[in-house]
Amino acid sequence: MRENAPSRTIKKKDGVVYVTNTDSPLVLVNKKRELESTYVPKDLVKANVGFSFSGDNPKQQLRQVAATALEKLFAGAKQDGIELKAVSGYRSYASQRSIFNNYAKKNGEEEANTFSAHPGQSEHQTGLAMDVSSASVKYDLDKSFGETKEGKWLKEHAADYGFIIRYELGKEDETGYMYEPWHIRYVGVFIAQEIKKKGETFEAYMAQF
Numbered sequence: 001m002r003e004n005a006p007s008r009t010i011k012k013k014d015g016v017v018y019v020t021n022t023d024s025p026l027v028l029v030n031k032k033r034e035l036e037s038t039y040v041p042k043d044l045v046k047a048n049v050g051f052s053f054s055g056d057n058p059k060q061q062l063r064q065v066a067a068t069a070l071e072k073l074f075a076g077a078k079q080d081g082i083e084l085k086a087v088s089g090y091r092s093y094a095s096q097r098s099i100f101n102n103y104a105k106k107n108g109e110e111e112a113n114t115f116s117a118h119p120g121q122s123e124h125q126t127g128l129a130m131d132v133s134s135a136s137v138k139y140d141l142d143k144s145f146g147e148t149k150e151g152k153w154l155k156e157h158a159a160d161y162g163f164i165i166r167y168e169l170g171k172e173d174e175t176g177y178m179y180e181p182w183h184i185r186y187v188g189v190f191i192a193q194e195i196k197k198k199g200e201t202f203e204a205y206m207a208q209f
């Protein structure tokens with residue numbers, strides 16, 4: 001774990017802090033710790049789960065370990081009578097840049113920064129994060145998902161499959177992002193359960209090492 005400590009996994013270049021343990025399932029990416037524009041995970045695969053859209057798209061991909069875990073999570077949900085759909089997983093630096101620029105044009109850069117990520121600062125570039133939603137909110141990525149039975153199931157069970165709800169309510173100061181009940185991040189079962197039990201952010205959990 002120590003080799004993934006936040007203080008040991010950075011390098012500075014031109015005043016920007018970049019993460020160096022990019023291939024670790026514990027890589028910590030946020031507004032203060034970026035991925036380089038050239039970083040692409042080596043083991044992306046299409047997750048074999050239901051998506052909210054049809055047709056092939058790179059955002060159906062996750063890193064192998066996260067894809068396998070997501071498939072188990074979706075199967076577990078189904079057994080409990082809960083139907084989830086995946087909305088958006090892997091996102092390249094370039095596609096994050098175009099998403100952010102579109103929001104910035106519409107809302108101004110400062111406001112866009114509260115709900116969208118600058119390229120390099122999105123966890124979706126790690127291939128370890130997936131946005132999940134349900135028919136009950138028309139597959140929107142909206143706070144109201146947290147109040148649905150699907151959102152509540154996800155909060156209760158994600159850790160059993162190695163995922164955390166990455167951006168929790170009231171933790172905006174620590175994570176840098178608003179509450180996103182739909183965004184799950186793979187960290188492995190043991191750490192996901194620890195984080196859930198302690199009610200900590202991933203930032204706070206990793207800071208102890």
Ligand SMILES: [Zn+2]
Nearest residue numbers: 129130131183
């Ligand atoms: Zn997300």
